[in-house]
Amino acid sequence: MERKGESRGKTPRAPVTERDSSRSPKRASGLSREVVVSATAVKTANPLAEEFDLSASKSHGQEPLPVSFSSPPLLDGLRESVLQALGQSASPTPIQALSLKHLFSDIPEWRQYLLASETGSGKSIAYLLPMFHHLKKSELALPEPTSSTISSRSQRAVNPRALVLAPTHELSRQLSSFAKALLHNIKLRVLCASRANVKSTPRATFTASKMAAQFTDDADGTLGMPHLGVSRPVDVLVGTPNKLLEMARGRRWDRVKDETDKQLAAELSGSRSETSSKSPEPEMGLQNVEWVIVDEADILFDPDFQESTRTLLADVAAARGQPVPYTPDLLRSSPETSTTSTLTQNTPINYPFNLILTTATIPPSLATYLDVHHPTLTRLASPKLHRLPSTMKTEYEGWTGGNKDADIERRIRKVWAEDSIRSDFNGKRSKILIFCNKGTKVQSLGAFLEGKGIPNVALTKDSGARNFGNNHHLDGFLRTTNYKPKPKSSSLSEDKEPHVMITTSMLSRGLDFSPDVRHVFIADEPRNMVDFLHRAGRSARAGQAGKVVVFGKLKGRGSAKATEMKKKVGALRK
Structure with missing residues (x-):
């Protein structure tokens, strides 16, 4: 299983907090951002200057980092699960140590972070631990649910408190399986929305209460086929942005507008429309979401894929009562060349939930987007970002x-x-x-x-x-x-x-x-x-x-x- 956090290595290096205003020629100027990196500098390699944002590798100071998965800050049960998964002698990798240092403090406002570290360095542990820790703490602080809260919860089949976005179904399933392995002791519920591909025709209509009673999770953490039984509340839902949009808006949501236009045209011309099928009711509510993780952010915010990612983030913000400005082409035009209004293009986006982006690479398009629209986002970068493993x-x-x-x-x-x-x-x-x-x-x-x-x-x-x-x-x-x-047989x-x-x-x-x-x-x-x-x-x-x-x-x-x-x-x- 996914053990990006598996480590028995050296003590993590110390990080640095800086306000960095330096930019490459393609980057926006005049914007400051907080960057937290390890103290070991990575030399700027000229052949890679146009491939990656290299500014995250700068270092200008030191501060101590955690050298173990200590408790506090981790809940006892969560720490025990981590050591069971990684080994009793496991120590945090640099990106995990940075997470332990910065993502566990209790502060009132919503936070935005970028976790940037080389492949295989344990980024999944780095974002899962703070999310699980805070979800469980907030659950323990809540009063016992009443009949009214249970009734409100059943308005949708699934009402998660956190979303984890991944670019492929395969990665969604692996992440959910690993997440479930960390939750044996603190008992949070993780579901994976990446199921088998099904036909795009509408399913039979279910009431929300029936949906809530029929959803379950299979052994591998995926949403199972409906069956009779009582559903427990979902804490974390893992899936691709398109799949989660489908659950939040209803199947075939992206076709409804076009089909409605075709139907209206057919009615005006007197012909019979063959595209009058209606999208089923949504299966998921977003009003309870307090955490959104965007794994592999460099691909999910790539100009070819960012629309579905940012549409889902905007839907969560709207469901929580704080809509954010949204235009689909933000990543397609730089601040220097954009003809879109300054208000739309340069307005910082402050989501009403904790937003954590993770990536193994920071291409210029992602760096520019973050500089302009998330200028206060904190970047946590490992010392080996944009480097091949020494092994x-x-x-x-x-x-x-x-x-x-x-x-x-x-x-x-x-x-x-x-x-x-x-x-x-x-x-x-x-x-x-x-x-x-x-x-x-x-x-x-x-x-x-x-x-x-x-x-x-x-x-x-x-x-x-x-x-x-x-x-x-x-x-x-x-x-x-x-x-x-x-088991191998004579035939295998x-x-x-x-x-x-x-x-x-x-x-x-x-x-x-x-x-x-x-x-x-x-x-x-x-x-x-x-x-x-x-x-x-x-x-x-x-x-x-x-x-x-x-x-x-x-x-x-x-x-x-x-x-x-x-x-x-x-x-x-x-």
């Missing part, structure tokens, strides 16, 4: 000719040949994760390797294996809390069990892969170094050893791209 090796493999698939096959067999002579592997093969840029390449490479006797799992966004509402299509590759390898040998997974960047975000995944192959050049860091970061997690193999043209005409990538990868190690 990861990098190698480059040149194409030998026209058959690139054959080159990949040869490298796979080389990896396994090296495994066979290692005494610590006991004859086992390490698992290999291969990233391609396009789904068609994933499928063709998977078919080629199958034909060469290499069983593999080829996954794209449209793969049928993703439609079952669970993560079993990733069994054997993900670190999980409940996965148990199937090491040669027949898949040890290779091929996918796109879809699975490069946040997922905690098993330590058995010791090699990451990058078969296609990533779009940028943000993608490279996330792909490479699926191995060498939490101090484990790993290797990333980058394929490309290394000599002659056309090798300039590979040369430039080598330069940038080298900068990630400085």
